[in-house]
Amino acid sequence: xxxxxxxxxxxxxxxxxxxxxxxxxxxxxxxxxxxxxxxxxxxxxxxxxxxxxxxxxxxxxxxxxxxxxxxxxxxxxxxxxxxxxxxxxxxxxxxxxxxxxxxxxxxxxxxxxxxxxxxxxxxxxxxxxxxxxxxxxxxxxxxxxxxxxxxxxxxxxxxxxxxxxxxxxxxxxxxxxxxxxxxxxxxxxxxxxxxxxxxxxxxxxxxxxxxxxxxxxxxxxxxxxxxxxxxxxxxxxxxxxxxxxxxxxxxxxxxxxxxxxxxxxxxxxxxxxxxxxxxxxxxxxxxxxxxxxxxxxxxxxxxxxxxxxxxxxxxxxxxxxxxxxxxxxxxxxxxxxxxxxxxxxxxxxxxxxxxxxxxxxxxxx
Amino acid sequence: xxxxxxxxxxxxxxxxxxxxxxxxxxxxxxxxxxxxxxxxxxxxxxxxxxxxxxxxxxxxxxxxxxxxxxxxxxxxxxxxxxxxxxxxxxxxxxxxxxxxxxxxxxxxxxxxxxxxxxxxxxxxxxxxxxxxxxxxxxxxxxxxxxxxxxxxxxxxxxxxxxxxxxxxxxxxxxxxxxxxxxxxxxxxxxxxxxxxxxxxxxxxxxxxxxxxxxxxxxxxxxxxxxxxxxxxxxxxxxxxxxxxxxxxxxxxxxxxxxxxxxxxxxxxxxxxxxxxxxxxxxxxxxxxxxxxxxxxxxxxxxxxxxxxxxxxxxxxxxxxxxxxxxxxxxxxxxxxxxxxxxxxxxxxxxxxxxxxxxxxxxxxx
Numbered sequence: 234x235x236x237x238x239x240x241x242x243x244x245x246x247x248x249x250x251x252x253x254x255x256x257x258x259x260x261x262x263x264x265x266x267x268x269x270x271x272x273x274x275x276x277x278x279x280x281x282x283x284x285x286x287x288x289x290x291x292x293x294x295x296x297x298x299x300x301x302x303x304x305x306x307x308x309x310x311x312x313x314x315x316x317x318x319x320x321x322x323x324x325x326x327x328x329x330x331x332x333x334x335x336x337x338x339x340x341x342x343x344x345x346x347x348x349x350x351x352x353x354x355x356x357x358x359x360x361x362x363x364x365x366x367x368x369x370x371x372x373x374x375x376x377x378x379x380x381x382x383x384x385x386x387x388x389x390x391x392x393x394x395x396x397x398x399x400x401x402x403x404x405x406x407x408x409x410x411x412x413x414x415x416x417x418x419x420x421x422x423x424x425x426x427x428x429x430x431x432x433x434x435x436x437x438x439x440x441x442x443x444x445x446x447x448x449x450x451x452x453x454x455x456x457x458x459x460x461x462x463x464x465x466x467x468x469x470x471x472x473x474x475x476x477x478x479x480x481x482x483x484x485x486x487x488x489x490x491x492x493x494x495x496x497x498x499x500x501x502x503x504x505x506x507x508x509x510x511x512x513x514x515x516x517x518x519x520x521x522x523x524x525x526x527x528x529x530x531x532x533x534x535x536x537x538x539x540x541x542x543x544x545x546x547x548x549x550x551x552x553x554x555x556x557x558x559x560x561x562x563x564x565x566x567x568x569x570x571x572x573x574x575x576x577x578x579x580x581x582x583x584x585x586x587x588x589x590x591x592x593x594x595x596x597x598x
Numbered sequence: 599x600x601x602x603x604x605x606x607x608x609x610x611x612x613x614x615x616x617x618x619x620x621x622x623x624x625x626x627x628x629x630x631x632x633x634x635x636x637x638x639x640x641x642x643x644x645x646x647x648x649x650x651x652x653x654x655x656x657x658x659x660x661x662x663x664x665x666x667x668x669x670x671x672x673x674x675x676x677x678x679x680x681x682x683x684x685x686x687x688x689x690x691x692x693x694x695x696x697x698x699x700x701x702x703x704x705x706x707x708x709x710x711x712x713x714x715x716x717x718x719x720x721x722x723x724x725x726x727x728x729x730x731x732x733x734x735x736x737x738x739x740x741x742x743x744x745x746x747x748x749x750x751x752x753x754x755x756x757x758x759x760x761x762x763x764x765x766x767x768x769x770x771x772x773x774x775x776x777x778x779x780x781x782x783x784x785x786x787x788x789x790x791x792x793x794x795x796x797x798x799x800x801x802x803x804x805x806x807x808x809x810x811x812x813x814x815x816x817x818x819x820x821x822x823x824x825x826x827x828x829x830x831x832x833x834x835x836x837x838x839x840x841x842x843x844x845x846x847x848x849x850x851x852x853x854x855x856x857x858x859x860x861x862x863x864x865x866x867x868x869x870x871x872x873x874x875x876x877x878x879x880x881x882x883x884x885x886x887x888x889x890x891x892x893x894x895x896x897x898x899x900x901x902x903x904x905x906x907x908x909x910x911x912x913x914x915x916x917x918x919x920x921x922x923x924x925x926x927x928x929x930x931x932x933x934x935x936x937x938x939x940x941x942x943x944x945x946x947x948x949x950x951x952x953x954x955x956x957x958x959x960x961x962x963x
Contacts, residue, residue, distance in 0.1 A: 322728075322729060323727055323728055323729050325727075325807075328804060349802050349803060350747070351744070351747070351799050351800060351802075354744060354747060354748070354799075355744055355799075355800065357800065357804055357807070358804065358807050359724070359725070359804040359805050359807055360724070360725040360726055360727055360807070360811070361725055362688055362690075362725055362886060363687075363688055363728075364687060364688050364886070364887050364888065364889050364892070365886050365887060374885050376884035376885050376886075377883060377884055377885065378883060378884045379716070379719060379720055379839065382715070382716070382719060383719070383839070385839045385840070385841055385883075428884070431884065434716050434719075434720075435716060435720065435722065436803065436804075436805075437714050437716075437803075438714060438801065438802075438805070439693060439722055439723065439724040439801075439805040439806065440724050440801075440803065440804040440805020440806075441804065441805075442690075442722070442723050442724055442725070443880070443881075443883065443884040443886065444884075446725070446881075446884065446886040447884045447885045447886050448885075474744065474748070474750045475750070476750055515808070516808075516811075518742060518743060518750075518808065519741035519742055519743045519793070519796065519808040519809075519811065519812045520739050520741050520742065520812045520813075521727060521729070521730050521741075521808065521811040521812050522729050522730060523729065524729050527729070
């Protein structure tokens, strides 16, 4: 079972050699070309469809399902090049896993209170660099920077962050949590590559900057919300302020992080404290607008167990407790030519297991 | 003297009622339409010209000077609408005034060491929201947010930050300070509106987010580097790492902040510690790319004296020492219907005084 059946049909942008970019959906290990369906589906990126709003999204999905059901020709994935499925407007990143936030505090700031004082009052987030959001498979050049006072060189503590990204279709501001599905088109897997040595030196008081701006990888597939079953959100104590209520839907997504082919962690998205609906409500609560193509990521997904953490900082306790890969080698942080692949599974509206695809990248010197 | 003569000619985008957007240059209190010159000058934004690179910028300026010298028809400013002169790609903001950084530490974190430990080793910066960069004159709706634990409401400590913004034309990465003028097209005035109460509660550990994402105003005019005289950069001790050397050109810009028409401060840009060339070199030092339309701001410009500070947080010591405006009223932070106008003067390549125009905004409830 690949998880790419009729109950999934994630959208992507592909091209054949010397051909133009076209919208497609993934079916098994192939792509179905949607350009013949016309309208927004004939575009070269998802943005026009995403801008059209929920009613059009549902109509497009019905048209796609009918098309795929009719048995159209398919193009094997190995014959196509996959591109960024949408043009990224603003990129923001949250910090909404309590386990991750506690782990990071404990590892990097021993003796500090576990969570920042506002952590359970609002979903902490920051803006990232949209220019460097790249599609899965793009090589990740090891960043350089000030790895310590007076020392400029290649990062020695290059890390990953396994996240889920939400893609805004319809623009808006002051978006209530109950309007989440009117504005968010779908989700994608994200790896927010992070240079921990750059981060430790640069981040006070304005937050991470060059430690994360060199690359953020996303899956080539955007799974529409229409495909996804929802679950009850996690309990929240204290109760959030009214603008963050109700918490909105949550998603039972199950990620797997593979390091050079060895599964090292299985982060459970259902353990996130803040929901994607609350993140969007917070992001727009001050009057800020979101646009078509905005990408906001969940923050590193970490569950309570060591082998459920979404970063190697947590998995290896800042390299103090390396992990052993299948080839017998040990790793603290990323070595050159290492490949990290984050994949995900979800449940469809009918309850069947579907795939979120994967996002991968190889570190080059 | 308006400072908008032949030695200045800043670029902007204007429209006549029901007319299309066109490129123009400012001459006195009028606009000269450039669309008849064709090529990149016939576009509806500066981006195509900016993408073309330094040689084209110089050629375009020569063509514009020749055109203006020939005595073309001019359109009074009062007859046109001015728009954002370029499409903003990524927006980043630095923190490069030592006086500002020390003042902020002293006011908000009394007893803390004046500067963060890395402050003199690298130009601290962060990413902001490009969707909410707006042109001068756009009303600024007072943001709401968590102004304290458990309290959501309109910000009570709404502030300004007087800054200078640099606009990237030619894309690049790992840009040496000596290549600054190959990549940066020009500069513009920036007001990075800031809600201090939101900021104080939200900013640890990932930096400012909603406190600044609701609006950033820019002047409608981009002054090309070709128009600007340069001065020696400020002394830096300790010597920066090699990737930040030489410091590159500095600019003797003189800002004025008016609060409801009362001049309250004159921030001197020449007092900035880090140069714009160093900021760009740092921003791209990790391998991150910049694109046409990237805007990076200097950080609040504050000189050593109280009436040279670029924020009201500093000017009024966090409202503890209000300023008196010309109408006799006192202000700590911004009241509704207050208007702030930041204007600037500079020196041309020939040494004459020229204007940077102004950026203004009125706070609405």
